[in-house]
Amino acid sequence: MTDEIAVIGAGRMGEGIALTFLAAGLPVVLADVKERTDDERSAYCGRVRDRLAEQLRAKVGDDAALAGLTVCGRETAELSGAAVVFEAVPEVIEVKREALAWACTRVGESAVIASTTSTFLVTEIAKLVDRPGRVVNAHWLNPADLMPLVEVSRSDDTDPDAVATLTGLLERIGKVPVVCGPAAGYIVPRLQALVMNEAARMVEEGVASAADIDLAVRAGLGPRFSVLGPLEFIDWGGCDILYYASRYLKGELGERFQHPDVIERHMTTDRRGLQDGAGFYDFDPAGVPEYRAARMREFQDVFGLREPHLRNGTPVPTKQED
Ligand SMILES: NC(=O)C1=CN([C@@H]2O[C@H](COP(=O)(O)OP(=O)(O)OC[C@H]3O[C@@H](n4cnc5c(N)ncnc54)[C@H](O)[C@@H]3O)[C@@H](O)[C@H]2O)C=CC1
Numbered sequence: 001m002t003d004e005i006a007v008i009g010a011g012r013m014g015e016g017i018a019l020t021f022l023a024a025g026l027p028v029v030l031a032d033v034k035e036r037t038d039d040e041r042s043a044y045c046g047r048v049r050d051r052l053a054e055q056l057r058a059k060v061g062d063d064a065a066l067a068g069l070t071v072c073g074r075e076t077a078e079l080s081g082a083a084v085v086f087e088a089v090p091e092v093i094e095v096k097r098e099a100l101a102w103a104c105t106r107v108g109e110s111a112v113i114a115s116t117t118s119t120f121l122v123t124e125i126a127k128l129v130d131r132p133g134r135v136v137n138a139h140w141l142n143p144a145d146l147m148p149l150v151e152v153s154r155s156d157d158t159d160p161d162a163v164a165t166l167t168g169l170l171e172r173i174g175k176v177p178v179v180c181g182p183a184a185g186y187i188v189p190r191l192q193a194l195v196m197n198e199a200a201r202m203v204e205e206g207v208a209s210a211a212d213i214d215l216a217v218r219a220g221l222g223p224r225f226s227v228l229g230p231l232e233f234i235d236w237g238g239c240d241i242l243y244y245a246s247r248y249l250k251g252e253l254g255e256r257f258q259h260p261d262v263i264e265r266h267m268t269t270d271r272r273g274l275q276d277g278a279g280f281y282d283f284d285p286a287g288v289p290e291y292r293a294a295r296m297r298e299f300q301d302v303f304g305l306r307e308p309h310l311r312n313g314t315p316v317p318t319k320q321e322d
């Protein structure tokens, strides 16, 4: 496998992906495939290159890795050497169709094609290329160069080697790939859509100010979930707590708080979490004290990092009244 990466679309995500690979020392072809005049293309590619040079300097101390970057237009892009091609054009299916059809005429036989789409299922994206088995969705979070997670979504038709190539590459540059099926919203957008909508609803209902809701998440939910994922926290705190809380919240706030069947099953099959030695995870009783202590140390590390930031974080710019 060659080391070369191609990125199609030089916007927010395309630039962030290119920056990530360049900083890791891998060569990148960054192709701007929007129709433009020669002058527009030249100016656009120049701006992208300048921005990446500046970001590389900020990230790794110099822009030496810029030597591995080719920024080009669709007329001159040479993608045949790329092991993995990341498509990062706007979230419009016709635009993706056009860009991927173009890419298929340029990429090598064994290249993996990874779409950064936030919403389209991998089964839909696979219809837009010549060999559907080589298509995987790679959902980077924004900002792409900083967020460790990349959600990798595959379908039953995806070649397992394509998934292995992509996850191997991501791990090699220090990312944390998580593989999921072809379900709408992957993992993070699905979870965060509920959280963001509920936060907005609380502002609308006058429960608290936007700033206080955001602080509650930054000082509470966010740091906690960086140590204990939500399923681990169900086991940690007790499935019974979630079960009774869901019933109460459903009664007070509505149907959207209905728990799924699996929560009811865990209640009736002695899988309430740590207290039963089983839940979403199985716990070896002998290992539980050390497990708890280790997680508490992780909490201390996180709060050590977060405290000053929470107290002295960058203020949100506020519009001044005339
Ligand atoms: N912005 C975000 O926070 C995130 C975006 N994504 C996904 O990444 C993909 C790219 O999004 P962004 O980088 O935010 O978009 P963007 O708008 O910043 O960049 C898109 C790039 O495509 C070019 N472009 C515009 N119209 C085009 C056309 N008709 N044909 C070809 N190229 C065209 C633009 O000039 C730009 O270079 C989308 O699928 C989006 O859903 C995924 C995660 C987060």
Ligand SMILES: O=C(O)[C@@H](O)C(=O)[C@H](O)[C@@H](O)CO
Residues within 6 Å of the ligand: 118, 140, 141, 142, 143, 188, 189, 190, 192, 193
């Ligand atoms: O989590 C991200 O960085 C992105 O995937 C998004 O924010 C999505 O575009 C979406 O979840 C926004 O609601």
